[in-house]
Every structure is written in structure tokens, then in C-alpha cells.
Amino acid sequence: MTRWLWLGGAVALAAIVAGAFAFVWHPEIARIAPPATDSFGSALMAEGDNLARLGNCAGCHTADPARPLAGGRALATPFGTVFATNITPDAETGIGGWSREAFGRGMRRGIARDGTNLYPVFPYDHFTHASDDELDALYAWLMTRRAIANQAPSPQLEGVFGFRPLLAAWNLLHLDQGPVRPDPARSADWNRGRALAEGLAHCGSCHTPRNRLGAEDKTRAYDGAMTDGWYAPPLNARSPAARPWTADRLHVYLRTGLSPAHAAAAGPMGGVTRALSEARDEDVRAIAVYFASLMAQAPAARQEEAEPVDRQAIARQAHPEAAILFAGACAVCHEAGAPMMQQGRPPLAWGTPLQADNAHDTVRIVMEGLASPAGSIGPTMPAFADLLDDRQLEELTAYLRARFTDKAPWPDVGEAVARGRAR
Ligand code: HEC
Ligand code: HEC
Ligand code: HEC
Incomplete structure (x- = not known):
């Protein structure tokens, strides 16, 4: 009897080893x-x-x-x-x-x-x-x-x-294999857009937070996440965008990296939009339709289109040195009435970097400047990392937040500057 038990045990063990192998x-x-x-x-x-x-x-x-x-x-x-x-x-x-x-x-x-x-x-x-x-x-x-x-x-x-x-x-x-199952209640464009976003276009690989093993947390899809020192903001109802992302606006942004109502695509997103500018237009349109639906319940989509916030006096009082820096180094391009603003670039108050709940993108853009996402003829911004010291960068960043948003000051400006320097 025990002999049979031994044999059974050995067979089971062999099966486990073979299975694991x-x-x-x-x-x-x-x-x-x-x-x-x-x-x-x-x-x-x-x-x-x-x-x-x-x-x-x-x-x-x-x-x-x-x-x-x-x-x-x-x-x-x-x-x-x-x-x-x-x-x-x-x-x-x-x-x-x-x-x-x-x-x-x-x-x-x-x-x-x-x-x-x-x-x-x-x-x-x-x-x-x-x-x-x-x-x-x-x-x-x-x-x-x-x-x-x-x-x-x-x-x-x-x-x-x-x-x-x-x-x-x-x-x-x-690893969850197999095709993305279509939702019959939605349009063909929406379904195509979702299949691409979840599949080959892998939008969630940057915009969805990851767990400790580095896998995307599907329960928090498109909730926003850090990627290589940049913050990829939420692309769902949590979007902090100041103005609504509609399908038309997303379509233009994804094809050109520019938007009259939102900040230009910076950092890794610049590369994504440059690649999408050469993809088939209907496919990019479908992706835009899908994300517009995910962002339809975001705060900006549910209120009247607001005028840009500009709390210049309050911000100057809180950050006097930064107000002078801004007037000297930034106003030529960003102040209302600057030639660049006449060419349809959005006011800083409309960009998501300043609205997001961390300072990383704003700091990175100021430190590294911005290569035009739309190729050599598009708008560019110079890098300020070598012109400003850490304290000036921190002050200027806090000033931007205080002047162009009505949100609470960022707690992590120092950390974002240190991280930008470490690169
Ligand atoms: C986010 C970055 C990233 C993107 C986008 C990406 N890849 Fe890769 N790919 C990698 C990395 C990193 C490796 C190597 C992984 C490793 O060494 O284990 C790799 C490996 C591969 C391999 C295995 C090659 C080998 O020699 O083992 C293939 C095939 C491949 N990629 C195809 C593609 C195709 C096709 C696309 C576009 C549809 C693509 N990759 C997009 C990062 C990427
Ligand atoms: C390699 C990482 C990466 C991938 C892949 C990626 N993104 Fe992004 N995305 C970012 C980062 C980082 C930002 C913020 C940078 C900036 O301010 O431009 C961003 C910004 C955006 C914004 C602007 C949001 C706002 O409110 O201003 C949209 C829209 C967007 N991404 C859509 C997409 C879509 C759609 C895809 C898939 C086709 C995608 N992203 C893939 C990294 C990525
Ligand atoms: C030579 C022109 C130029 C100068 C000088 C300049 N910028 Fe920019 N900046 C740009 C352009 C172009 C963009 C992208 C515009 C867009 O979003 O379409 C940009 C984008 C930005 C953004 C991201 C967009 C947003 O709305 O959040 C921030 C933040 C920013 N600039 C801050 C600054 C600060 C701070 C300074 C001064 C230290 C500065 N810029 C100086 C041209 C300039």
C-alpha cells in the first residue's frame, strides 16, 4: 500500500516539475x-x-x-x-x-x-x-x-x-491575451479607437499607473502616471485640463502635437504625436473619438468654457523675484500680446502642465525647453536649465502656478527640480 502511495507521490511530483518546466x-x-x-x-x-x-x-x-x-x-x-x-x-x-x-x-x-x-x-x-x-x-x-x-x-x-x-x-x-472585445452599443470609430489605444498604440503604457511588479493597474486605467521623469496626465474623468478635450481637439493635437486650447505635446508625448502625424488619419480620428468619450465627464467638460485665469497681482506679491524673472525671460513669448500669442498659441493658463497635481511637467519644460512637435517650422521654446539656479527655478514654477491657475500651491516643486537636475 505505502509503495503505491510513494509511486503516486512521485508521479504527482514529476507532473508538477514537468508543468513548471x-x-x-x-x-x-x-x-x-x-x-x-x-x-x-x-x-x-x-x-x-x-x-x-x-x-x-x-x-x-x-x-x-x-x-x-x-x-x-x-x-x-x-x-x-x-x-x-x-x-x-x-x-x-x-x-x-x-x-x-x-x-x-x-x-x-x-x-x-x-x-x-x-x-x-x-x-x-x-x-x-x-x-x-x-x-x-x-x-x-x-x-x-x-x-x-x-x-x-x-x-x-x-x-x-x-x-x-x-x-x-x-x-x-x-498578460491578458486576445482581441479587445467590441462594445456593440458604441460606434465603429469608438470601437476602432479603443482597440488601437489598448492594442498597438499602447496609450496606457504611460498614462496608466503601474503596480509594484511594473504591470499596469487596470482598475486605474488612464488615471495618470509618471514615465521617465515626466507626468503623463489622466485621460479620463480625472483629467485636470482647463478646457474640455473634444474629439476634434484631440484629433488635431494627436496629429500635430499642437492645440489652440491646450499646451503643446512635450517630452515623450512629442514623440508620440510625431509618429501619429504619419499614421492614417481615420485611425488617429478613432483614437480621438475614444478618448473624448473617456474625458466627457472631466470637470472642464462639464462647465462653461472659462476665460484664462490671470492673477498677476496676487502672484507678484507672493513671488516678487519670480515676477521679474518672468517679465525678463518669458514674457516676450508668453505674455498676452506677444507675437507668439498672436499666432494662436494658448495662454499658459490653458495648459494641463500647470493644472496637474504635480510640478514635474512644468519644471521639465522650463528646464529643457520644447522642441516643436510639428517639425522644424513649428513653435519652440529655449531651455532654461543652465540660465536659472535651483532656487530661481523653484520660485518661477511656484509663480506660474499661483498666477495662471486657481489651484493650491504644489508641494513638490523642490523635488521636481532636483529630479530634473539629476538627468
Ligand atoms: C516603449 C518602447 C517600445 C516600443 C514602443 C516598441 N518596442 Fe519593441 N522592444 C522594446 C524593448 C525594450 C525590447 C527588448 C526587450 C528585452 O530585451 O527583453 C523590444 C523587443 C522587441 C522585439 C523582440 C526582438 C528581439 O530581438 O528579441 C520585437 C519583435 C519588437 N520589439 C517589435 C516591436 C514592434 C513591431 C513595435 C511597434 C509596433 C515595437 N517593438 C515597439 C521596446 C519597445
Ligand atoms: C511614452 C509615453 C506616452 C505614451 C505612449 C502616450 N503618452 Fe500621452 N502623454 C505623455 C506625457 C508625458 C504627457 C504630458 C506631457 C505634456 O505635457 O505634453 C502626455 C500628454 C498627453 C495628452 C495631453 C493631456 C492634457 O490634458 O494636456 C493627451 C491628450 C495624450 N497624452 C494622449 C495620448 C494618447 C491618445 C496616447 C496613445 C495614442 C498617448 N497619449 C500615448 C506620455 C505618453
Ligand atoms: C521663444 C519663445 C519662448 C520663451 C522665451 C519661453 N517660452 Fe515657454 N513656450 C514656448 C512655446 C512655443 C511653448 C509651446 C506653446 C504651446 O503650448 O503651443 C511653450 C510652452 C511653455 C509651457 C508649457 C505650456 C503650458 O501651457 O503649460 C510652460 C510651462 C512654459 N512655456 C513656461 C515658460 C517659462 C517659465 C518661460 C521663461 C523662463 C518660458 N516659457 C519662455 C515658447 C517660449
């Missing part, structure tokens, strides 16, 4: 010879091009503009640095040896061709929602890019996070 071990998918560039139709490649813009693949995978998609760009995470890999069709250092099957597994499950798990800095938790047709198109587009030899550096992660097999457990907990 199957769970962390993924087979290598055989290398293929890179497909001939004429093996894909032009319509498929054009669609792939559109999807690559929506997914901003080049934003992460290009470190040097002369070597598009060849990887090497460092991406900071709370656990260390991961480098985007080479996704050109180079056979040795890129994905030239990846079959369509290997590519599909990579995009949907975050597993490389050789079977290793990839870090979710690569937003496969979003790309997993892409359809077969979309993956066909992206594969065709990638495989017909210029092959460039470049080996991306290995990730530099702290302690256990450097151990890739642990990601199998992360996937089990956090």
Missing part, C-alpha cells in the same frame, strides 16, 4: 533565411507602415536616426535599464531569422525566437491584442526595411529582475 521553458523556433523583400504585397506593407506609426516602433527602437529600427536605445525602468533591440531584418543581430510564427509569439507573448522571455518595457502586454492581419502587415513591413547590423547591449537590471525566466510568472499574472 513547460511553463517557464519555451521552445526555440527555427531560424529562417530572411524573406525576400519582394515576397510581400504593397498594400500589406503600406498597412504595416501605418501600424508601425501607431505603435511608434521607431520611437523606442531607433537610437541613431541614421540607423532606423537598429535598436540600442536605453529605456529606464524602476528595476534598471533595458535596451531596445535591433528589429531590422539583419540575420545575425536583428530579426531577419524570425519566421512569421516567431514574430507572432514575440508580439503576443513576449517570447523571443530563441525561447527567452522579453521584458515588458516592450509593450507586448498591449501588442498581444493585435489581430492576425495586423501582425501580417507589421511583419511584412519590418522584413522589408533596410537590414542594419547592430547588437543592442544586454539589460542592466537589479538582482532577481535580471533573471528572465521569472517573466513567465509575470505573464501568468498580468
Whole structure:
């Protein structure tokens, strides 16, 4: 009798070990010879091009503009640095040896061709929602890019996070595969927009807060989150925007990075809008329709369009030195009547950076200035990090908040400046 028990126990144990092994071990998918560039139709490649813009693949995978998609760009995470890999069709250092099957597994499950798990800095938790047709198109587009030899550096992660097999457990907990299910009560545009936002366009990867394991907290979708030292503000009913975000306004903003009623896209959002400016217009429109509906209950959407706040006298009294700095360094562009303001740029009071509940974006913009999101002819702002000391930056930031909003002073200005300096 005990012998049978032992045997049963051994069999159960073997099954557990085998199960655990199957769970962390993924087979290598055989290398293929890179497909001939004429093996894909032009319509498929054009669609792939559109999807690559929506997914901003080049934003992460290009470190040097002369070597598009060849990887090497460092991406900071709370656990260390991961480098985007080479996704050109180079056979040795890129994905030239990846079959369509290997590519599909990579995009949907975050597993490389050789079977290793990839870090979710690569937003496969979003790309997993892409359809077969979309993956066909992206594969065709990638495989017909210029092959460039470049080996991306290995990730530099702290302690256990450097151990890739642990990601199998992360996937089990956090990877929600399959298509985004359409809501029949909503318009086709809304559903298309949601599928793109949740899928290839991965908007939540910056705008949704993450838990301690670095996974998005779906119960707080689009509630706003820090990303690489910038604050990606809420895109739902919690939006602190001073003026309502309508579908039309979002459409223009996402295509150009500019809005007559909101601040220009800065930092990482500048890159997103530059990529979207080259995507198909209907798709960007659909994304705008979706987010306008999420923000329909935001405070700004529920009140009359307000005139810009300008509490100059109060702010000058509280921050006299900063008032002088502003008049000298900022007024030429930002004061009502400045030539830039005549060209349709919004007053500072309408920008979300000053309305948000932390000072990070305002401080970053003042320190780093702003590259035009709309290309070389668009509006730009100079960087002030080297012209102002920490105390001047703090005073000026507090002054902006006091003058152009009617909200409470920020408690974290010092921290935001220190963080901006540390970069
Ligand atoms: C937010 C940054 C980011 C974006 C956007 C992004 N990737 Fe990546 N991707 C990465 C990182 C980082 C890695 C490497 C992860 C690792 O080393 O574990 C990666 C890895 C990959 C891999 C695996 C390659 C290999 O050699 O293992 C593929 C395939 C890939 N990305 C395709 C894409 C495509 C296609 C898009 C656009 C639809 C895209 N990526 C957009 C960051 C990104
Ligand atoms: C790489 C990170 C990142 C991604 C991906 C991203 N955003 Fe952003 N977004 C930001 C940051 C940071 C800001 C704030 C910076 C600024 O003030 O311009 C921002 C600002 C915005 C704003 C302005 C909000 C306001 O009230 O002023 C909108 C709208 C927006 N994003 C929409 C989107 C949409 C839609 C997507 C997906 C297509 C997206 N974002 C993807 C980082 C990101
Ligand atoms: C040469 C012109 C120029 C000067 C000088 C300048 N800015 Fe700007 N600034 C811009 C432009 C252009 C934008 C983007 C406009 C838009 O949002 O469309 C901008 C945007 C901003 C924003 C983000 C938009 C918002 O509404 O929150 C802030 C904050 C800001 N500037 C603060 C300052 C401060 C503080 C100074 C002085 C230290 C300054 N700027 C000096 C041109 C300038």
C-alpha cells in the first residue's frame, strides 16, 4: 500500500516539475533565411507602415536616426535599464531569422525566437491584442526595411529582475491575451479607437499607473502616471485640463502635437504625436473619438468654457523675484500680446502642465525647453536649465502656478527640480 502511495507521490511530483518546466521553458523556433523583400504585397506593407506609426516602433527602437529600427536605445525602468533591440531584418543581430510564427509569439507573448522571455518595457502586454492581419502587415513591413547590423547591449537590471525566466510568472499574472472585445452599443470609430489605444498604440503604457511588479493597474486605467521623469496626465474623468478635450481637439493635437486650447505635446508625448502625424488619419480620428468619450465627464467638460485665469497681482506679491524673472525671460513669448500669442498659441493658463497635481511637467519644460512637435517650422521654446539656479527655478514654477491657475500651491516643486537636475 505505502509503495503505491510513494509511486503516486512521485508521479504527482514529476507532473508538477514537468508543468513548471513547460511553463517557464519555451521552445526555440527555427531560424529562417530572411524573406525576400519582394515576397510581400504593397498594400500589406503600406498597412504595416501605418501600424508601425501607431505603435511608434521607431520611437523606442531607433537610437541613431541614421540607423532606423537598429535598436540600442536605453529605456529606464524602476528595476534598471533595458535596451531596445535591433528589429531590422539583419540575420545575425536583428530579426531577419524570425519566421512569421516567431514574430507572432514575440508580439503576443513576449517570447523571443530563441525561447527567452522579453521584458515588458516592450509593450507586448498591449501588442498581444493585435489581430492576425495586423501582425501580417507589421511583419511584412519590418522584413522589408533596410537590414542594419547592430547588437543592442544586454539589460542592466537589479538582482532577481535580471533573471528572465521569472517573466513567465509575470505573464501568468498580468498578460491578458486576445482581441479587445467590441462594445456593440458604441460606434465603429469608438470601437476602432479603443482597440488601437489598448492594442498597438499602447496609450496606457504611460498614462496608466503601474503596480509594484511594473504591470499596469487596470482598475486605474488612464488615471495618470509618471514615465521617465515626466507626468503623463489622466485621460479620463480625472483629467485636470482647463478646457474640455473634444474629439476634434484631440484629433488635431494627436496629429500635430499642437492645440489652440491646450499646451503643446512635450517630452515623450512629442514623440508620440510625431509618429501619429504619419499614421492614417481615420485611425488617429478613432483614437480621438475614444478618448473624448473617456474625458466627457472631466470637470472642464462639464462647465462653461472659462476665460484664462490671470492673477498677476496676487502672484507678484507672493513671488516678487519670480515676477521679474518672468517679465525678463518669458514674457516676450508668453505674455498676452506677444507675437507668439498672436499666432494662436494658448495662454499658459490653458495648459494641463500647470493644472496637474504635480510640478514635474512644468519644471521639465522650463528646464529643457520644447522642441516643436510639428517639425522644424513649428513653435519652440529655449531651455532654461543652465540660465536659472535651483532656487530661481523653484520660485518661477511656484509663480506660474499661483498666477495662471486657481489651484493650491504644489508641494513638490523642490523635488521636481532636483529630479530634473539629476538627468
Ligand atoms: C516603449 C518602447 C517600445 C516600443 C514602443 C516598441 N518596442 Fe519593441 N522592444 C522594446 C524593448 C525594450 C525590447 C527588448 C526587450 C528585452 O530585451 O527583453 C523590444 C523587443 C522587441 C522585439 C523582440 C526582438 C528581439 O530581438 O528579441 C520585437 C519583435 C519588437 N520589439 C517589435 C516591436 C514592434 C513591431 C513595435 C511597434 C509596433 C515595437 N517593438 C515597439 C521596446 C519597445
Ligand atoms: C511614452 C509615453 C506616452 C505614451 C505612449 C502616450 N503618452 Fe500621452 N502623454 C505623455 C506625457 C508625458 C504627457 C504630458 C506631457 C505634456 O505635457 O505634453 C502626455 C500628454 C498627453 C495628452 C495631453 C493631456 C492634457 O490634458 O494636456 C493627451 C491628450 C495624450 N497624452 C494622449 C495620448 C494618447 C491618445 C496616447 C496613445 C495614442 C498617448 N497619449 C500615448 C506620455 C505618453
Ligand atoms: C521663444 C519663445 C519662448 C520663451 C522665451 C519661453 N517660452 Fe515657454 N513656450 C514656448 C512655446 C512655443 C511653448 C509651446 C506653446 C504651446 O503650448 O503651443 C511653450 C510652452 C511653455 C509651457 C508649457 C505650456 C503650458 O501651457 O503649460 C510652460 C510651462 C512654459 N512655456 C513656461 C515658460 C517659462 C517659465 C518661460 C521663461 C523662463 C518660458 N516659457 C519662455 C515658447 C517660449
